[in-house]
Amino acid sequence: MLVLGGTADANALVRALRQRWPERRIILSLAGRTREPQVPDHAETRIGGFGGAEGLAVFLAAESVGVLLDATHPFAAGIARNAAKAADIAGVRRLKMLRPAWQLVEGDRWTKVSCLAEACRALPAGARPFLALGRQHLSPFTRRSDIRPLARMIEPPEPALPESWTLVLARPSSDRRAEAALMREHDVTHLVTRNAGGAASYAKVEAAREMGLPVVMIARPQTPEGAVCETVEDVVSALG
Template sequence: MSRRILVLAGTGEAKELCARLRDADIDAVASLAGATRTPDALAVTTRHGGFGGADAFADYLAQEDIQAVVDATHPFASAMSLRSAEVCRTRGVGYLQLLRPAWASQKGDQWTLIDQEEDAARIIGPRSTVFLATGRQTLERFVNLQGRRVICRQIDPPTKPFPFEGGEYLIGRPPFTVLDETILFRQLGVDWLVVKNAGGTASRSKLDAARALKLRVAMINRPPQPEAPKVATVQEAFEWVKAL
């Protein structure tokens, strides 16, 4: 039987895992959904764009003789993870979710936990300067923040105007240091930082900067994840693949 592995990518962990699979001479292919127009290159053959639904994903697994799937997508790509886990279960394909631990508040943090983007307006005052570190895909869900100064940072230049008045784009490609973020938040006069609880170390610098500046943070809780085998590190995922 083929040992071909499909890595559902889009995170730093996926990039590292692909490099380790290549170095171990394990047959692997990666898939990027296309959320970023110019993503970093991966070490294995990479397909771009969505699969087109559960049936199309199942067909792809069969056509490419995929033995196992490592889901290393973003923790907020839950619809993709739930679908992928279910398709793999029904088709008898191995499935593992590589899910990094969520962030936990530390002494000095001023977090308010919310469950969805629309809840941010409930806790953020009308004359606040709000920094959205949540990406462009869910931007329209913040429309009820209209009346505040809203700054949305994204990797790619915008292709259409800001979806509501009072908003502006800021283009930046990570990583950002704590010093970078501290200087930026001071220059912009940020009152509130809105963040998805993505976890990991690469993007934690904004939270460390917010703590140093005593900024308030609206932290969006993670959506439900599939009931499936999970690991928290690239090493654990690599060992799982090797044990197949």
């Protein structure tokens, strides 16, 4: 089995697969964007790209992969498309693991947008937004000199951020109180985030709700056609 990972969900899936099928070879593939990724103990990992859908199809055949499990981030649209195409080329079964998107609840102040550029335009002049986006998604915001963003990421960005920005090197907290404290400490006026879904990074959305802050919520890209499972349990069940 080949698991396309880079998410906490993928790590949980690998653990469940190893427990259910200890005799099977399970490969966890990571893009390589993080220098010290968190992976399950003793997991067989592969780092780096495949060379598009055709390269992935070649890998599937060469490694005798019988099942391709796409557990990448909900916004990893490129690899999701490549996985679907590669599975078709190689004649391999594919399942997409996709946790449910967050939904509006009472007290939320969301502005829903479709892309990063639209999210950037949604911020008023003078805003102090918390950009909970990851380092590869900040470029549109660096072009605005009238906002003073707070950016959090695991590793420093390259190139460096503008001097008017504040950088926090940390992983997202699962504690809404810690997220609220961070936003208060830096006088945040808006939260900008992608609708990743799941519980792991929802605390910042809860904190914004409790603080009454506006949230610019970026919608998910379209998911390729094919079987979709929402949870680890659903994937294991579907595999039989």
